[in-house]
Amino acid sequence: MPWPSSDLQISWASEYIDSSYNAPGVQSPVVDKLIAQIIAAQGDKAKLVPLGRALDRVLTWNYYMLPMWYMAQDRLAWWDKFSHPAIRPVYTIGLDTWWYGCQQSRQTTGSQEVVRINGRLSYPPSVTGDPHAMGHYYH
Structure with a gap:
């Protein structure tokens, strides 16, 4: 099972709101706090699992676009018909x-x-x- 890591900060933290990585435009003190706790708990499975689940619930509840995989860019396909x-x-x-x-x-x-x-x-x-x-x- 992959564990939540400090990489979450780039995609979801408020401080990255103006970057191309925070594509959904997340600015939430709750998300920021959960990410800080995940970073502090690296290596502690007992803490990471509930923190990861809590972050997942918060992000899912807000209907943000969830990036898939680990790509440096977003892909968008459309056809103007x-x-x-x-x-x-x-x-x-x-x-x-x-x-x-x-x-x-x-x-x-x-x-x-x-x-x-x-x-x-x-x-x-x-x-x-x-x-x-x-x-x-x-x-």
Whole structure:
């Protein structure tokens, strides 16, 4: 069984909020305290197991994006084949009204620009093709 280690600090600690490692944007004194206790308990299985489980519960309860494996980067795959209609229906909030674009689905342009704004991935107008829209993927 792998044990929780000091590597957790880079991914979850508040002090790394502005780094590319704290991708979910975690800023929590509870998480910080649990990580500090995990670092202090290295080598002590009796302490590490309950601390690791407690950290897991806190992170899961907050619905953060959980990074998988130990990679230096995040991967995001997407295909721009959906769009909003040019004239939107009167009684819609727009979130459930996406249209499949046959022309868009045939085009692949390689890598697209994706930026992180306030803890979320954002597709700029150069990607969406709509200068007035910003599509967001919340995590």
